[in-house]
Amino acid sequence: MSNRKLFVSSHAPYWHSRRSISGRSYHIMLAALPALVMGFYHYGAQAIGLVALSMSSAIIWEFLMNVLMKRPTTIGDGNAAVIGLLLAMLLPATTPWWAILVGTFMAVVVGKQIFGGLGCNPLNPSLVALAILLLSWESLLDFDTRLVNYDLPFHMAYPLTALKNFGVSVIPNYSLFGLFMGQQSGGIGTAFGLGLIIGGLYLIWRGHIRWEISLSFLAGLFLTALLFNVSDPGSYANPVFHLLTGYTLIGAFFLATEDSSSPVNFIPMIIYGASAGILTVLIRNIGAFEDGVVLAILMLNVANPILDKIRPKAMGRGMEHA
């Protein structure tokens, strides 16, 4: 074996980078704030109550699980609060309290704790909860019905429902700039595109999420939507419409990038993000659901362990009886 040094480490004392899991969680909450503030502005006290109840119940479920499983209390890392926050951002402002409690239970207990807690969850906990709510109580996620009593100064038909039901003829009802600035109905924290992009760029800048996943997700979604649109503009919406509506931007920056359920190497991250983007458009354009982001990311979460098998070749040489 050559004497080339493969790994060099120095002795203690070490210098702590001052980064912590709780810091990461609070940075994610901070990044979500611009999009949330727009939701609060549109939907008022009901939205504030929903977010508060969702975050607090997620913390309580995690605390109860820690106690029941006789494990150290982990609510201090802020991850439960983030799960509650992201789930709340995806829901309409009029979601009933019991659905929040069921949703956060599904997210924290079924989505995370039974797998072993932080870092062990194979799927994004918030998306697990949302998928269960969507499949169990479809009407909870029917934005047109849930937001029927809100009178906001823009076209209030949920863009993706309108697109699914009435085709591209509805697109002139929405201005792309308006969609970008949050002038659309939807989840509390999903409508304000500019706010989500600012939050996402902040997280990328601070190194809390990987740009490879976000960018490849958006690129995959954009290119697939473009191909559909070019092939039949009379049936399929333009890619910018897909980019600015539904859960696309929150998916790209806050959901697909969840660390435990996404790959860590460059090529797997690109494949993961792009595939989720492609699948999202396939579900939206030819699938049964209006928005494909939730199910597409969950599908790719499942594929994550296989994708992460694609990794750089280990340096050095294997030796038997070493």
Place this chain on the structure above:
Amino acid sequence: MEVRKERIVAYCLGIILLVIGIVSYAAFPERSPEEPIRIILKSAAGNVLLDMKEHSSEAGYGYECVDCHHEVEEPDERPTLCRECHLLDKDESEAEINTEDAFHQICITCHEEDGMAPVDCETCHHMG
């Protein structure tokens, strides 16, 4: 931040948010406005999202309540809900026509008179 301090912050955050959540849900329950803004008409052929405000406001189509709610006699009288007279089942209905026919009759007739409004099924019914 030390683990103990992190935990204290989380306890405080959880309690404060729980109080805000409970108070918000108790103090601001979902209320239907005096005059409906939009209503969803459930239908086996696909739901219809009817924008009441657009139909009744001056900035919209400017129709009076009585144009559709034909039972209204006084201007300030609260209109009767369509389904109170026009029941789903025609045989059980006091009115001559059931809910579905009542809506079709009033919507399509009015849209045809307007000349510009849609009269085909798929423009109103969610048929995705």
